[in-house]
Amino acid sequence: MFAIVTIAGQQFKVVEGQEIFVHRLEASAGDSVSFDNVHFTSGDAGTSIGTPNVSGASIGATIIDHVKGDKVIVFKKKRRKGYRVKNGHRQSYTKIKIDSVTV
Template sequence: MYAIVEIAGQQFKVEKGRFIYTHRLAGETNAELVFDKVLLVDNGGAVSVGAPTVAGATVKCTIIEHLKGEKVIVFKKKRRKGYQKQNGHRQSLTKIQIDEIIAA
């Protein structure tokens, strides 16, 4: 059984017991989260597609930890002008575990 869920503006394919890295979510570690924007549910071959969401379907998750992603280097240069600028960025992420998929 799997579902397609919208979490923090992005769509993820989730299955029970899997870990997902999303943009930083509000909440403490070990907090329970419930997402109700379920776009598709596949229950052993029986597929329900929402318009836009599946009615009564929810996904329960637990926040495992808050962390930062790998560093991305941004380098800008204009040739023959002596202009160079280097900047780094690390995205704030949240690791969540999918506990249960409820399909009505």
Template sequence: MYAIVEIAGQQHKVVKDQVIFVHRLEGEEGSTVELNNVMLVDNDGAVTIGQPTVTGAVVTAKILSHLRGDKVIVFKKKRRKGYQKSNGHRQYLTRLQIDAITA
């Protein structure tokens, strides 16, 4: 059984006991989060597609930790103009463990 869920503006395919990294969510470490924006549920071949969401379907997840992702270097350059600009960015992330998928 799997589901496609919208979490913080992005869609993720989730399975029970899976650990995923998403954009930072509100909540303390160890708390439980209910994700209601379920787009699709597949229960052993019985596919339910929402319009836009599946009514009554909920994915519960546990917040394992809050962390920051790897540093991404943004480098811009225009040749022969003497223009160089370097910038770095680290995204704030939340690590979730999917506990249950109910349809």
């Protein structure tokens, strides 16, 4: 069984037992979280399409860790003006494990 769910503003296709990286969530490692914005489910019982959400469906997950992504270099330059700016950025992510997909 899989589902399409919105987590922290992004949609993910999730399966039970899967580990994914999502934008940083405000919870500590080891906590259990639940997501109710389930848009689509498919499994042995058939498929359910929400308008916009499937009623009664939820995703249970456990937070594994908080990590940072790879560094992205932002370099700006205007030619012949002597203008150069170099900045770096690392996005904060939360690694979660999908425990249950309930309909």
